Amino acid sequence: MDILRLATAGSVDDGKSTLIGRLLYDSKAIFEDQLAALERAGAARGSGHADLALLTDGLRAEREQGITIDVAHRYFATPRRTFIIADTPGHIQYTRNMVTGASTADLAIILVDVRKGVLEQSRRHAFLASLLRVPHLVVAVNKMDLAGYEQAAYERVVAEFAAFAAKLDIGDLTFVPVCALHGDNVVERSINMPWYDGPSLLRHLEHVHIASDRNLIDARFPVQCVIRPRQAADPLLHDYRGYAGQVAGGVLRPGDEVVHLPSGLTSVITHIDGPGGPLAEAVAPMSVVLRLDDDLDISRGDMIARPGNRPRAAQDLEAMVCWMSGERPLTAGTRLLVKHTTATATALVGDLRYRLDVNSLHRDTEARALTMNEIGRVRLRTARPLFADEYARNRATGAFILIDEADNATVGAGMITGLP
Structure with a gap:
């Protein structure tokens, strides 16, 4: 069986953790003691049902606040495919965690609350999934029960999201109306939405074609x-x-x-x-x-x-960088370590070409710094050549992380967009 790596994304409280919990619960991937603990938690909160979100919200702060902070990974399998799920945060201050979780994903699920429509974080995460070249994108229009399972409410969200997605480079976009809390269209087709003739979410995940997404040409x-x-x-x-x-x-x-x-x-x-x-x-x-x-x-x-198909040996890199440090901004002249595949080299930031507003997609060419969670295009000069490809060609050899020399902390993640 092949492995599908998927990441969930979306705005705060759109139901990402609950959706993963429902996938695990309905696919019989939860142990009895885990289920008993979830049922006790649900009873303590007076909800009357198992609190499935706690399957991935493992930090005490996450349980207290009811939000996802760190990236949580869960594993399960069906007779057709094995899955590795990364539950990523929706909060804007944890955008860097979402980038980390989606960087290796074959597919991203973006949840949208049908009542709220496409929010700022929904657009932000859709753009990040596009920037990270996640090959497949599924928009799960959640909480359909709170909209009376109405087709019109679902189609409003579809039209709004499709209009924004038209500005992005998304190869495969699928929409599924779901109710994660009650399991509608998550594992089994829902009888509450007879107007929807597509597959359930799990069936789509089992059958989405990912073999051709991998680069089998460049050794x-x-x-x-x-x-x-x-x-x-x-x-x-x-x-x-x-x-x-x-x-x-x-x-x-x-x-x-x-x-x-x-x-x-x-x-x-x-x-x-x-x-x-x-x-x-x-x-x-x-x-x-x-x-x-x-x-x-x-x-x-x-x-x-291969002798006839080599990566580029480059010291000058053009890259899109997501800056993760709250301690200091990224500015021209910043000295860092670049970790690319298994190689590490000292690098100097040449200049900041522009800072990108991920909501409007506007390029701010007057920007002089990137602060935490901001994204921009920069030029880097490394002390020795790196053997790299552009990120659009090979995600593994086109990506790197930036490390602070002083404390060895990861302060940025980058995707190579240009090589000389």
């Missing part, structure tokens, strides 16, 4: 570490030299000719070792060990690729 293998088991009991392993990492693109097979960067020396893959033994091929995002025909000087941060 990219950032080296994480070199494995030399010198103390191995097996004498055959005394000469073992393997290069461990996670495939970031393309398909790798034994017998393939590859090039090592930065040296430019070529070799041939002799073996690919996985957790269970030798493999006939490796694709993203598998973690494997490559063995080569030649003993090359390869170390962490280097890249293995």
Whole structure:
């Protein structure tokens, strides 16, 4: 079975945590003791039903305030597919957490309260999902029970959201009317909305096609570490030299000719070792060990690729950056560390091209700084070349994080938009 990574987003109190809880509950992915605890919590609040939102709202502050603060991950599976769910916050002050949760998602679910329509945070998260190149977007129009399950109320939200989405780069957009609290159209089709002829949310998640979303053309293998088991009991392993990492693109097979960067020396893959033994091929995002025909000087941060299809070696990067630090703003001349795949390099911010208003999509070219949760286009100059692709081509080799040299804190996340 393949794995679908999905993230929920939307404004505060639109029902993101409740929707995930309903998915887990109706798909029988909750243990009995968990269900009993949720029922006790619901009874204590006088709701008369299990408080499903507590499945993901695990922090004490989240339970007290009834909001999501941090990103919570939940796992479940159906006979057709395995799911990894990231429940991301809706609060504007936790936008950086939403970026973190959606950065690796194959699909994003944006919840919209049918009574409130498309709010500022709904637009903000739709734009962020588009910026992060999440291939599939599902708009779950929630709380249909509070609108009497009326088709007109649902269609008003659809028209409003579609008008805003037309300004964004969204490849696949789907709308589903749901009631997360009662389970309408979440796992099973609802009898309360006979006018809706589409699939339930879970059925759509099970059948959405994601295989073609992955880059199977550009072979990219950032080296994480070199494995030399010198103390191995097996004498055959005394000469073992393997290069461990996670495939970031393309398909790798034994017998393939590859090039090592930065040296430019070529070799041939002799073996690919996985957790269970030798493999006939490796694709993203598998973690494997490559063995080569030649003993090359390869170390962490280097890249293995195809001789005729190499990433760009660049020191000047144009990137969209989401600034996450509340301690200090991002300004021209700021010195930071860039963590790109397995490589780390010192970088200097050249200039801030513009700050983006994610609500109006207006570019403020007069801006001189980015503060926490703001997004803008910047130019970076790194101390040594990075082997990168544009983010639109490869999300793994086109993304990076920015680190404060003083305290090693992650202060920004970036997506490469231009290479020289």
